[in-house]
Every structure is written in C-alpha cells, then in structure tokens.
Amino acid sequence: MKYPLSEKYNTPELMAKIMGPNPMKLEEELLTGHKIPAGSVVCDLGSGQGLTSVFLAKEYGFTVYAADLWSDPEENRRFFREMGLSEAEIIPVKADATALPFETGFFDSIVSTDSYNYFGRDPEFLDQKLLPFLKKGGYVYIAIPGMKQDCHDCLPPELLLSWTPEQMDYMHDVAYWRDMVSQSRDAEIVEVSQMESNEEVWADWLRQENAYAVGDRRAIEAGGGKYLNFIKIVLRKNKSTCGGRQFPGKASVLDTQKNRQVSYRNLSIFSLSGETQTHAPLPPSQADPHTTVAGNRILTLIQQFCTLKI
Ligand SMILES: C[S@@+](CC[C@H](N)C(=O)[O-])C[C@H]1O[C@@H](n2cnc3c(N)ncnc32)[C@H](O)[C@@H]1O
16 A cells, blocks of 8 residues: 555654554554544554654644653653644653543544554453543544464464564454454444555564664564564444443333333443443342442343343
C-alpha cells in the first residue's frame, strides 16, 4: 500500500525516535476508513516517544492524550512543542494502561499502535481497565505485532536469534486475539485481521542504528519475518453498556419463558451488553428486586430466560 501521510515523517530526526517497525505507516493503514470524527478526544495508548501522537494530532485533527508508561512526559512535551503543537492539541501523560488516570467516559476513541500486546493479554483488561474510559459507541483501534500462526511450543530457530521465548509470548495470531477480545461483554468486534504492512515497516525499523533495531536484524535477516505479521483490531463500545450499575428507576424485564413483562424498581445489573435489548440477571430472588446481583453463575442462569429492555 501507499503511505502518503507517513512519508511526511520520513526524516532522519523523526525516524530516530521510532521504537519498532514504522508506527506511522502502521497507524496510517490502521486508520484507513476510520470512523473517528476530526476534533475527537483520542487516547494514544502506549504512545512511546510521541511520534504516533503527533501523527494523530496533525494528520487527523484529533485532540490527543499521549499516554505512556516508560517514556518521559516532559521530553514528549518538548517534542510536541518542537513539532508546533500546543498543550490544547496534545497532552503527554505518564500512565499505566492497567490503571488509567482519566475520568469515566473521557475519550471519544482510543488508538494503540505497537503496544497493546504488552498489557492487553488479559481477557478482563478491556471491560475492567480500558472501556470504562471510552464513551459509549466509541471506537478502539489497535495495531500489534503478531504471528501468522501461533507456534509457541515449537518456536522457529530464526526467531530465537533475536528474541527469547518469554519475549515471543507477546506475539500471537489473529485467532488468539479474536478470542481474547471476544470475551469482552462491553464491546463488539468490528474487525480482527492481518494487516498489509509488514515487510515495509520492518525494513524502516531495521535501517535504524539503535541497539534494539540492530538486535532485531538477526532474526529478520535469517528469514524470521515469514512467521510474523501485524494485526488490526477494531472494537466498538456497546451503546447500552452499563456493567455493574444500578437502575434507580423502573426497569422492564421480559420473561421469555412466561412470555410476560415484569417491572422492577432499583434493579441492580451485573452485566449488560448489546444496543437496545440485551440479557441481564435478575436479582437472585425475583421477590427481592433490591438485591445486588453479581457472579457469572447468576448471569448464566438468567440469560437462559430473561431479556432486559431499558
Ligand atoms: C514498542 S513501544 C511503541 C511506542 C509507540 N506506540 C510507537 O509505536 O512508536 C511500546 C510502548 O508501550 C508502552 N507500554 C508498555 N506497557 C505499558 C503499560 N502498562 N501502560 C502504558 N504503556 C505501556 C511502553 O511505555 C512503550 O512506549
């Protein structure tokens, strides 16, 4: 594919800041045909030294929070000013993706390039740690390094020239990631697919002279690239997601076994997904609509016969 936006960043000074396979090209492919309106407040999650954040602000017109754990936000701030972006346009934040320091529903969208594989390999991560900070209906766009097919039990020797089995644990195939994100109750999968960008983004990275790029050359020069790919994941937070919340007013439940509506006051909901109509648990005892419901067992039981409409 062609990368007209990323080519503008192909200068020795900017390329010296990349931390892996060309992240601007990955982001350009990731966001082809995206659904984030200009002016949206976007989290660049795992933003590193901020190149991807600058790219999001300048090329797409987003207000960007550059959230990263390892990089120095002050250094990133200086870089953003040098790139002509103001504090209102791009904000560096020291943040751990597993404990984000933002208000609930703060972001219109979340974009993450070459970093989600560090913290997103936990089935609970999306619902518990990330999606609470996204507005309902908001999109998550993720590009991660992966493998064409998981082979962690028998890793090709070419890959072991540059990476340990523990480091390879961060790389997985499309099936693994589809299974991982499909466990979210609060988001629907829009797309999980192999990206086109691979050889080109690796070549840009291996041309760099830093120790990490030099170390990665061994595996790729030995032909290890044929086992690797990049994976695109697009998710959308459910509009009616309200996991763990209480409905202080009246909630109407359709008991599909008895085929009749039942109304409750102050219904507590353990988990809710879907847009207009969805499954949800009733209180453990239907005679006690004030009981807080929690636990998968009850959710499963109730899913068999109840549909909640709100
Ligand atoms: C390979 S770098 C990619 C940086 C940037 N997205 C890019 O493509 O240039 C991976 C980044 O993930 C970040 N990261 C790893 N674990 C993290 C966590 N728990 N929370 C936030 N960021 C994390 C690191 O700080 C690092 O900057």
